[in-house]
Amino acid sequence: MPTSPIRLVRNLGDLQKTASTSRVLNLLSVRMQHGNEPDYITQPFFLNLTLNESLVLKHRVRSDEQYVFKGKKHVATKIIIPFEKSDLKLGGRSFFVGQTLWIEMLQSLAREGKDFARDILLLEALDELPSLDPFILREHLRRRGFEIASSYFGISEADMTRMQGYVNAQIYRLIDMAFPDNADAKTGKIAVAILGNSSDERLDLLRPVMRLDFSTFREGLFSWKGFLYYKWALSDIVPKLAEVIRELPLLRPSGCGNADQLKYIDDSRRRIIKAIKQRNTEVAGALKVYDDAYRDLTENGKPMAFRDFLMNAPTMFLLIGERIGVISHIASFWRYRFSDPDDLMAPVEEVIDILHDFEASLSSVEETVWGKE
Numbered sequence: 001m002p003t004s005p006i007r008l009v010r011n012l013g014d015l016q017k018t019a020s021t022s023r024v025l026n027l028l029s030v031r032m033q034h035g036n037e038p039d040y041i042t043q044p045f046f047l048n049l050t051l052n053e054s055l056v057l058k059h060r061v062r063s064d065e066q067y068v069f070k071g072k073k074h075v076a077t078k079i080i081i082p083f084e085k086s087d088l089k090l091g092g093r094s095f096f097v098g099q100t101l102w103i104e105m106l107q108s109l110a111r112e113g114k115d116f117a118r119d120i121l122l123l124e125a126l127d128e129l130p131s132l133d134p135f136i137l138r139e140h141l142r143r144r145g146f147e148i149a150s151s152y153f154g155i156s157e158a159d160m161t162r163m164q165g166y167v168n169a170q171i172y173r174l175i176d177m178a179f180p181d182n183a184d185a186k187t188g189k190i191a192v193a194i195l196g197n198s199s200d201e202r203l204d205l206l207r208p209v210m211r212l213d214f215s216t217f218r219e220g221l222f223s224w225k226g227f228l229y230y231k232w233a234l235s236d237i238v239p240k241l242a243e244v245i246r247e248l249p250l251l252r253p254s255g256c257g258n259a260d261q262l263k264y265i266d267d268s269r270r271r272i273i274k275a276i277k278q279r280n281t282e283v284a285g286a287l288k289v290y291d292d293a294y295r296d297l298t299e300n301g302k303p304m305a306f307r308d309f310l311m312n313a314p315t316m317f318l319l320i321g322e323r324i325g326v327i328s329h330i331a332s333f334w335r336y337r338f339s340d341p342d343d344l345m346a347p348v349e350e351v352i353d354i355l356h357d358f359e360a361s362l363s364s365v366e367e368t369v370w371g372k373e
Contacts, residue, residue: 021156022131022233022325025056028082030152033197039149046119050110055080058132059096060333063353068099074357075329077127081109097127122146129322130329130361133233135226136321139314150222154197155229166232167191173298178205194225211303216311223313227290230320234283237324240331241280245273247334247341253348261348268355275362276330279323286320326361333357 027045031053034040046052057078066073076099082092095105106116106123125144129136134153141148155163168191175190193200203221207213212220248269253262290309297306337354338344346354 021159021229022133022328023058024156025132025137025152026156027051027152028053028055030154034149034151037149037151040151043147043149045148045152046122048110048116048119050081051079051106051119053082055082055092056126056132058130060329061096065096068096070100073098074360075130077123079106079123097123129325131321131325133229133321133325135222135229135314135317136325139317139321142314150218151197153222155195155225159229160192160195162236163195163229163232164191166235167195167228170228170231174206174209174294177298178209194221194228209303210297210310211307212310220307220310223310226313226317227287230283230324231287231290233324233328234280234287237328237331238280240335241276241327243341244331244334245276247338247344248273250344251338251351252345253351254345255348257348261352265348265351265355268352268359272330272355272358272362275359276327279327279362283320283323283327286316289316329361330358 030045031040044052046054057080059076059078061069061073061076065076069076073096077097078094079097080092080094093109095102095109099105103116103120106120110116121144122141125141125146126132126137129140134155138148138150138153171191171194179190190202193202199218206221207217210217210220210224251265251269253265257265290313293306293309296302333354337346
């Protein structure tokens, strides 16, 4: 039995209701919705049945959790095995990918099956990413040689609800072209169908407008959904990043820091603000390519440009996804740690740890994602 503890996790029911797409991959929910589909059966996410009905989370490692890792870890991949699949309120047991003796923990919790080699490689690939959004996830796993059913790469119910109004406003021009007299388009039902992860006959009218044949329509629709997701995510993050940029210079260390520590704090704040702005600009620039292609279709009468863009779009998901994942992590943690903007003070050691975390996130992920073609 492993010496490092297998942790207990509560409130999985609440997690399922509010889960962010980029933070949680709910494999149990995927099984409940798509378990009878042929692709789900023949191209599972994990081969191990217990793992394939687990919850995968991106988790910021707290100070009291660092001891389970051999080195410093900022964001970890947590695997949660529910106690009772029919009632997530009962909680579950969990471990982190990469923690001491994690493979022994995996074998202890997911006992059926003897060969974990493929699933271990997949877990390590998940741990390389800053987020679990389905667009960066699918492209990253494809590059690692994993062929997985499309049903695993959907947007969470919670995010779909939050996105619906935004997406409806974004796509109305194309919807008017494809559905000029359709009441469903006016009520937002077409937006819901686009965001969903199941086939919907109502979307067939989009195919000729987008100049996609039957074999490429599903892939093109997935790419379109990816850019709508990233545009929404950026619009949600921008005001939060503005708060970080405004408040970070006001962060003050308490206690007696030495000259080197205080210099690092001052220098680090400037580097982080510069890097955040750069990452934000890079994402906005990549999304502008989509905006230009969409405008060519809806305003300039050039549908082939939009079609070609969609078919090549997945190559951009790693760039956009990793940058949004990083800046989203910084924005959400900042507000979590400093919930009161008028109280921006922390012990000097904690300030240094936070800044080091932000700098590491902004600088190291790109090499991880792009360095292993």
